[in-house]
Amino acid sequence: MIHHGDSVRRRALRHAAFDVATVRAMEAPLLRSGVPLMSMAAAAAARVVLALLDDMDVDTHEAGVVLLAGAGDNGGDGLLAGARLLGEGVAVTAVTVGRSAHAAAFSSFVRAGGSVLVLDQASTIPGCASGFGAGEAGERLHTAIGLAQDADVLIDAMTGIGVSGALRGIPAALAKALGRDGGVPDRPAMGDAAHDDDDAPLVVAMDTPSGIGVDDGTLPGPYIPADMTVMCGALKPCAMLPPAAYACGTVYLADFGFDLHGHDPAVRAMDGALAARSLRLPRLQxxxxxxxxxxxxxxxxxxxxxxxxxxxxxxxxxxxxxxxxxxxxxxxxxxxxxxxxxxxxxxxxxxxxxxxxxxxxxxxxxxxxxxxxxxxxxxxxxxxxxxxxxxxxxxxxxxxxxxxxxxxxxxxxxxxxxxxxxxxxxxxxxxxxxxxxxxxxxxxxxxxxxxxxxxxxxxxxxxxxxxxxxxxxxxxxxxxxxxxxxxxxxxxxxxxxxxxxxxxxxxxxxxxxxxxxxxxxxxxxxxxxxxxxxxxxxxxxxxxxxxxxxxxxxxxxxxxxxxxxxxxxxxxxxxxxxxxRGWSEPTIVRIPVPAPAMNAALSDAGLGVGAVDIDDLSDDDAVDAVGSDMDDDLGMDEVPVGHPxxxxxxxxxxxxxxxxxxx
Ligand SMILES: NC(=O)C1=CN([C@@H]2O[C@H](COP(=O)(O)OP(=O)(O)OC[C@H]3O[C@@H](n4cnc5c(N)ncnc54)[C@H](OP(=O)(O)O)[C@@H]3O)[C@@H](O)[C@H]2O)[C@@H](O)CC1
Ligand SMILES: Nc1ncnc2c1ncn2[C@@H]1O[C@H](COP(=O)(O)OP(=O)(O)O)[C@@H](O)[C@H]1O
Missing domain, CATH: 3.40.1190.20 (Ribokinase)
Structure with a gap:
């Protein structure tokens, strides 16, 4: 049982993973009180991508980002993150992989100047092509794969905690082409471990890499191994359990201020303080x-x-x-x-x-x-x-x-x-x-x-x-x-x-x-x-x-x-x-909740909390406030290799x- 108290809560955030049902229960009161979680998730992801580009010495105005956007809220997070990046001068192309896209997030993305490539023949996304034939669908898929392979950063926002079973359909085809069809990522553990293929894009997964077993840590089918995962609100079991944890890469945890009280984690990670409790200090006698x-x-x-x-x-x-x-x-x-x-x-x-x-x-x-x-x-x-x-x-x-x-x-x-x-x-x-x-x-x-x-x-x-x-x-x-x-x-x-x-x-x-x-x-x-x-x-x-x-x-x-x-x-x-390390604790990206007045304004504007328009959050409310716990330099190359x-x-x-x- 996790009890409240700030330092306890922060340690729990780093060392406790909660199953999907528990995460949904933790987010529910915040959603009910109008906290714009989707915008906060997007702000965290955009912040991580910008820091990553900086780390790679890629100028934002020359950077190419491809976003794989699913039809659910995970895709919504990605589209809003894309809109944020467009605002910073990054060229972002959204590849929509479902029949629909999160409406408000999609419109924010388009208004911010993003390009869109629709893959589903039966797409109902307003203003986008649909009803094209199988041949064109194949060409579009081929184009999407090429775009993704040429990008500096690929944001994987196809599925998050709403995934069920192994990926199927277009998400599966993309994951097979760009990632792996099951099995553990085949990478060296040491050195520039996150990225041993200089030609491939760095992959940032939104909440969870698409297609992994979120609650059980399995890799049931095709998935795209992430170099980084921006996890929303709390760690999920897949961030700790092998083999899925190896597919998450470095985890950044967007702290939305979930109240952890009364929620039992599914999995906990050891740390030094917990290990020390099992060591006996010699006594005088x-x-x-x-x-x-x-x-x-x-x-x-x-x-x-x-x-x-x-x-x-x-x-x-x-x-x-x-x-x-x-x-x-x-x-x-x-x-x-x-x-x-x-x-x-x-x-x-x-x-x-x-x-x-x-x-x-x-x-x-x-x-x-x-x-x-x-x-x-x-x-x-x-x-x-x-x-x-x-x-x-x-x-x-x-x-x-x-x-x-x-x-x-x-x-x-x-x-x-x-x-x-x-x-x-x-x-x-x-x-x-x-x-x-x-x-x-x-x-x-x-x-x-x-x-x-x-x-x-x-x-x-x-x-x-x-x-x-x-x-x-x-x-x-x-x-x-x-x-x-x-x-x-x-x-x-x-x-x-x-x-x-x-x-x-x-x-x-x-x-x-x-x-x-x-x-x-x-x-x-x-x-x-x-x-x-x-x-x-x-x-x-x-x-x-x-x-x-x-x-x-x-x-x-x-x-x-x-x-x-x-x-x-x-x-x-x-x-x-x-x-x-086999497992490292996540870096917490703190996201202050925007002021109540802001939430009220959003509600008045008829925007559901999962459908916040990016333009309605000022930088002070989200983006600039995000970086407080996260260095600009992600330090990807600085992990000492050591020796046998x-x-x-x-x-x-x-x-x-x-x-x-x-x-
Ligand atoms: N926790 C938090 O605090 C916050 C959570 N937030 C975000 O919400 C996300 C959860 O959103 P969600 O519930 O809409 O589900 P999501 O992950 O988008 O998946 C649904 C889509 O996936 C598809 N799909 C499913 N299985 C599939 C398969 N096997 N193969 C292929 N496709 C499959 C499914 O398609 P369908 O089954 O409907 O055809 C549908 O399109 C969460 O991960 C986080 O990012 C933030 O916004 C705010 C704070
Ligand atoms: N890739 C790895 N990263 C970190 N620890 C590892 C790795 N592979 C194995 N280990 C650890 O090394 C130990 C190997 O134990 P075991 O397989 O019983 O070896 P042996 O029989 O040779 O003593 C275990 O503690 C295991 O957790």
């Missing part, structure tokens, strides 16, 4: 045990390095001690790198299992004792079968592991004082939090409590769900990661961390339902072998320093898991020196990230 101990059953004779990386990462992520369990060769390697690691069983506040352990498909799996030990441990987290009933109603003592006598075999228990935390058949809900990674994912019990955090990448999530009856490939998961992460949480009960450039964390909400946090703090240099092992170790450390709260507080599981991802990402950023890193660079950076967040 602390010793190594009270700062948190993580036990690791990771690495194997086949993949020994994962034992080293997970243990080393955990030891560097703000806890008091690490315990390592694994084959003797790996133990030796761990001790060489982490001499402070304690070998063998003992009391722990969290576990990390599975990194570097062969999965069932691996020919070596049967020979690996790590799998057996992990299986025995995980049996203690088994809280029953998945059903549509509340899993917490399951009998916590109905534990097959007891029958199998596995409790005696489970590593752990307190070697120092004999007080084994889970050797008494206690309920899975009371077990220490555990990160289940890589090779342990296929031995996850059917149903586990939320303090079980699973950390699959797309391929591993597909395999996990396939074992539970969903026939799924990695490509399926990558195409709709949020749905599949939610499905995995629903089926297993675990807190799900689906790794990627934007990592999704899905878990239980304290009020019931599901909560989603995203973290995209890392540059793409993080895609390197062993990075997942470092995340698992970091996760274990974050889970260990929650003073036992995770067994009580489902929200805290999601936050601690997302904090680990964020800290891991920040470590990659620090280690690589790169300014590129290896997993150990990440580990070395972890303490500095912790200190930066706590400081």
């Amino acid at each position: 602390d010793a190594k045990y009270s700062r948190g101990v993580t036990g690791l059953i990771t690495g194997s004779t086949r993949y020994p390095g994962a034992g080293v990386l997970t243990t080393d990462a955990a030891a560097h992520a703000n806890i008091g001690m690490v315990r390592y369990m694994g084959p003797s060769r790996v133990q030796d390697m761990v001790l060489t790198r982490v001499p402070e690691a304690v070998l063998g069983k003992g009391r722990v506040e969290s576990w990390v299992v599975g990194s570097g352990v062969p999965s069932a498909q691996d020919p070596q799996a049967h020979a690996d004792t790590q799998r057996e030990i992990i299986t025995a441990l995980l049996a203690h987290y088994d809280v029953g079968e998945y059903s549509t009933d509340d899993p917490r109603d399951a009998d916590p003592n109905d534990d097959d592991a007891d029958d199998a006598g596995l409790h005696d075999e489970v590593p752990g228990g307190d070697a120092e004082d004999g007080d084994a935390p889970f050797a008494n058949g206690s309920a899975g809900y009371a077990m220490p939090p555990i990160c289940v990674d890589a090779g342990a994912l296929d031995i996850l019990p059917s149903r586990v409590p939320p303090q079980v955090v699973i950390t699959p990448h797309a391929g591993e999530l597909a395999a996990l769900l396939s074992l539970r009856g969903e026939a799924l490939s990695a490509a399926d998961v990558l195409a709709d990661p949020w749905s599949w992460a939610k499905r995995a949480h629903e089926i297993t009960g675990a807190t799900v961390v689906l790794k990627g450039a934007i990592t999704l964390v899905v878990g239980d909400h304290e009020d019931g339902g599901v909560v989603t946090l995203v973290s995209g703090a890392a540059p793409a240099w993080l895609g390197t072998a062993g990075a997942g092992d470092v995340l698992a170790g970091t996760m274990g450390a974050l889970l260990a320093q929650q003073d036992g709260e995770l067994q009580e507080d489902a929200d805290a599981c999601v936050e601690a898991a997302a904090a680990a991802c964020y800290i891991h990402g920040r470590a990659a950023a620090l280690a690589s020196g790169s300014g590129q 890193i290896v997993a150990h660079d990440l580990i070395a950076a972890l303490p500095r990230v912790v200190s930066g967040l706590l400081g």
